[in-house]
Amino acid sequence: MAYGRFEAAGMAPRRHRAIKILLAGGFGVGKTTLVGAVSEIKPLRTEEPLTESSLRTDNTAGVERKTTTTVAMDFGRITLREDLVLYLFGTPGQERFWFMWDELALGALGAVVLADTRRLAGSFPAIDYFERRDIPFIVALNCFDGSRRYEKEDVRVALDLDPGLPIVLCDARSRESAKEVLIALVEHVLSVADEPVSR
Amino acid sequence: MPSNDERWLDAEAGPVVRPYALTQGRTRHAGEAFDLVATVSATHGRVTDPGALSPEHVSVLHLARMPTTVVDIASDVDLPLGVVRILLADLRELGLVAIHAPVPTKPRQVDRNTLREVLHGLRAL
Numbered sequence: 001m002a003y004g005r006f007e008a009a010g011m012a013p014r015r016h017r018a019i020k021i022l023l024a025g026g027f028g029v030g031k032t033t034l035v036g037a038v039s040e041i042k043p044l045r046t047e048e049p050l051t052e053s054s055l056r057t058d059n060t061a062g063v064e065r066k067t068t069t070t071v072a073m074d075f076g077r078i079t080l081r082e083d084l085v086l087y088l089f090g091t092p093g094q095e096r097f098w099f100m101w102d103e104l105a106l107g108a109l110g111a112v113v114l115a116d117t118r119r120l121a122g123s124f125p126a127i128d129y130f131e132r133r134d135i136p137f138i139v140a141l142n143c144f145d146g147s148r149r150y151e152k153e154d155v156r157v158a159l160d161l162d163p164g165l166p167i168v169l170c171d172a173r174s175r176e177s178a179k180e181v182l183i184a185l186v187e188h189v190l191s192v193a194d195e196p197v198s199r
Numbered sequence: 200m201p202s203n204d205e206r207w208l209d210a211e212a213g214p215v216v217r218p219y220a221l222t223q224g225r226t227r228h229a230g231e232a233f234d235l236v237a238t239v240s241a242t243h244g245r246v247t248d249p250g251a252l253s254p255e256h257v258s259v260l261h262l263a264r265m266p267t268t269v270v271d272i273a274s275d276v277d278l279p280l281g282v283v284r285i286l287l288a289d290l291r292e293l294g295l296v297a298i299h300a301p302v303p304t305k306p307r308q309v310d311r312n313t314l315r316e317v318l319h320g321l322r323a324l
Contacts, residue, residue: 018236018268018301019317038324044270047279075274080320084313087236087270107234107301109314179324186318193311 017084021185022104023074024091024129025114026122030142030172031090032074034114038178039076039088046071046100071100086182091126101129110189111137112181114172117150120158127159136189138166140181221255221278222285233269235280238299239287240266251293259286263296 023031035041047070074090089104105111111130115123123139130137141155150158152167161167168184171177241263246252252260255278262272273283290296 017313018238019313020236020301042271042274043277044274045277045279046273047281070279075270077271078321078324080317080324084316084320085268086317086320087268089235103235107236109317175324179321183318183321186314186321190311190314190318193314 019084019086020104020108021086021088021182022091022108022111022135023088023114024111024123024126024137026116026119026126029114029116029119029122030144031114034112034140034142034170034172034178034181035074035076035088035090037173037175038182039078039086041074041076044073044075046073098129105129105133105135108135110185111135112185113137113139114170115139115141115155115159116144117141117155118144120155123159127161136185136192138168138181138185138188140168140170140184142172143169221253222282225285233284233287233298234301235270236268236301238266238268238301239263239272239296240299241296242294244294246293246295251289253286255282256286256290259283260290260295263290268301269298 023034025031071092073092074088076088078086078088080086089108091101091104092098111126113123113126113130127137127139139155139159139161141150141152143149152169155161155167156163156165166184166188168181170181241260255276258276259272262275269283269287270280272287273280276283278286287296287298291298
């Protein structure tokens with residue numbers, strides 16, 4: 001029996017409070033590692049019909065049959081309480097799978113953009129995506145062994161981030177560190193929840 | 200005992216049946232859309248036509264005996280999310296499962312008490 005399910009037999013289907021958090025970032029930045037460090041990791045595949053926009057990027061011109069694509073996703077769950085579960089979704093890094101992002105982003109509490117200081121440009125698309133959709137996010141710098149340490153403020157300038165946007169240093173392999181990243185995100189969401197919605 | 204035709208296939212070969220063969224080629228489900236983290240629960244209604252259910256429908260229904268989410272079911276039955284959604288929509292049409300939308304957590308419209316509970320829960324991990 002998977003834990004986190006409702007155990008009481010015959011219990012009226014109570015609303016399961018499922019909190020969705022997205023984890024984005026370039027390829028090889030440590031998303032899978034971070035999900036595994038902090039949550040019960042579960043396999044999740046999605047086979048989706050390719051949308052017109054992804055068909056264009058996939059260059060399948062002339063292929064008449066319906067095309068689908070299989071994407072393996074990083075998916076983890078953290079049971080905080082019996083009826084309060086946090087779901088972590090690693091967004092597929094390759095741009096051709098971005099048609100899935102909109103669905104993932106729907107109803108998401110917020111996002112963590114995991115960045116590698118050696119390849120900062122890899123996090124631009126994710127930052128741009130969350131900024132455009134007004135989804136609260138923070139940037140977590142995964143400090144690999146041997147990776148050059150930059151000052152957070154240098155990273156802020158390089159990524160053109162707002163002064164109030166939290167940047168945290170982390171070690172994606174460490175459970176404590178991954179936890180701190182999630183805590184920083186939720187604190188950020190709480191702080192921006194006070195702000196009037198700008199439209 | 201697998202027949203000779205099947206013996207070279209193992210898990211490494213990937214699914215032998217294309218996932219959408221399980222859904223008669225349908226890639227979109229009927230009825231109201233539902234979220235990845237919507238809660239699914241079996242209604243324990245009577246199956247009037249057992250022939251209408253594939254083994255995959257039965258597996259999904261089995262997992263929904265206790266309320267669980269769409270993604271958890273997809274992960275546990277090891278079928279792609281898109282396929283599981285179609286199977287769930289079929290079960291919903293047959294009145295065998297109910298699908299409840301998750302508590303909305305729109306950005307900037309979140310329930311602060313829930314957020315504090317999340318913070319507390321994370322710190323206690």
